[in-house]
Amino acid sequence: MMIIYLLVALSVPLAAPFNAGSAAGSSQCHRMLKLLHGGAQVTVHMPPNVAGRWVSTSCEVRPGPEFLTRSYQFYHNHSFSALQFYYQDNHCTKPAYSLLVQGGVHLRQTSWVVRGGTEAEYQLHSVLLVCHSASAARNLAGRLGRGCGPAGAPEPGVSYELWSGDQGRGCTRALDFTMQELLLLRVEGRHRHGDPGSHTKELFLGDVHTERAQRRLHRPASYQPPLQSAKSHDAACAACRIISQSDLLHPPVLLSSADLPVRAQGHWVSQRCEVRPGVLFLTRHFVFHDDNYTWEGHYRHYADPVCRHPTFSIHAKGHYRQGPPSSRVMGGTDFVFTVTHMKVTPMDLATTSLLNVFSGDECGTEGSWRMGVEQDVTPTSGCAALGIRLPHTEHELFRTESDVSGRRMLFNGQRPTNGSSPDQAHKRATSYQPPLLHCSPGSQGALNAGREGDQHYRLGNGFAERNFADMLHLLIGGFITLTLF
């Protein structure tokens, strides 16, 4: 077994007060981002050991929207038993129906589509359905239609076989049910900040297509929010505890809470090195000013899944408008963003060469790009090479929430899986990306600073840095269309 250890910077309390200098504009934010760069505090196991029970850490939102929690068990003999609990509300307090999915899963090779991921194959053996209320049963009866499930509405509390490999009965299509998420896996070990003794394990499974009709054939190119190991979950995670104790007939009922009004004001940073479909890894840092409705975004792109090798960074600015509560996604709020100014910095040789290939007035001054030197691309209306034309408008979905430690989180809309930009209102997302964490400019904050310690970095073969040809292929091939968020 090959194990990749990415053991970097242990988090230690910073003894001296942070030196407020010119960079103090976002010192806590920068410290939080610095912890992400280079995979601080993260251990990646290749191949992943998925045996055990894994549970959602909160009420999840899938495109549609669908509100659900998951509790998946993987056995050493390659069989799995996955519970999916669906709800009527965005806090997962009103169970509608649940599925028990049983089958087998076999790990295959390291993924070339998503570096750091492992591909797998799965077979379904059976899918059981249980409804939890009369209204959910009526609703499901309508969706399942004739010939599927029981004659008439399913009875609450009774399990029905929706799918069975033995009898060739397949009634899961009506629910847009799929387990394609099992085609891509990744397991990470993580030390909680400020507490090197604590350790949680997270299982990342493949993403769900944003178009429901495409779900069943979708090959994942990024991940859903991770599940946490039920054995080593964060003690503060009440949802984890509730979900790990439930079963098909006793769905988890999470603690109800009020929807917080979205207040985007302030600084927000990524919580981890994020994965975008099309082999993009990045960290994000946003600033929203709600007194004059302007915003800035700082995006750093990387070639590797622990955000160690930067490829380019973008600094975008513009204005925004906060709309009404979403009519489609309970708990969400509509926003509209426009970007009017943009600067680009190539940070590796491949990207620098690539930008220099583009001629004319498509991306900054022709042939003038230098590694590490920022250029304003506003005068050329953006950067054709990176798929950005200015001004550019996007329709967004936002939500704010507090995490288990009471830190404020900001969720924004999932990008359409087909790579298009949500530039019209009907393309607005119905699910979310991984949340950003609030950070205070210039304050000490709750996070301890990371101290760069000795870095151990052992990687297997085939993990070479992205070269020019790779990069060109990605950009020309249209795999990269940058979007605002």
Ligand SMILES: *[C@@H]1O[C@H](CO)[C@@H](O)[C@H](O)[C@H]1NC(C)=O
């Ligand atoms: C795999 O192991 C689990 C738990 O030990 C058991 O319930 C299941 O029947 C086994 N599956 C197969 C295919 O042997």
Ligand SMILES: *[C@@H]1O[C@H](CO)[C@@H](O)[C@H](O)[C@H]1NC(C)=O
């Ligand atoms: C908006 O307000 C922020 C802070 O209040 C300020 O830094 C920024 O320059 C303002 N932007 C514009 C375009 O007025």
Ligand SMILES: *[C@@H]1O[C@H](CO)[C@@H](O)[C@H](O)[C@H]1NC(C)=O
């Ligand atoms: C891509 O997805 C968006 C939103 O999901 C949809 O409106 C659009 O028609 C799709 N475009 C293509 C080319 O499939």
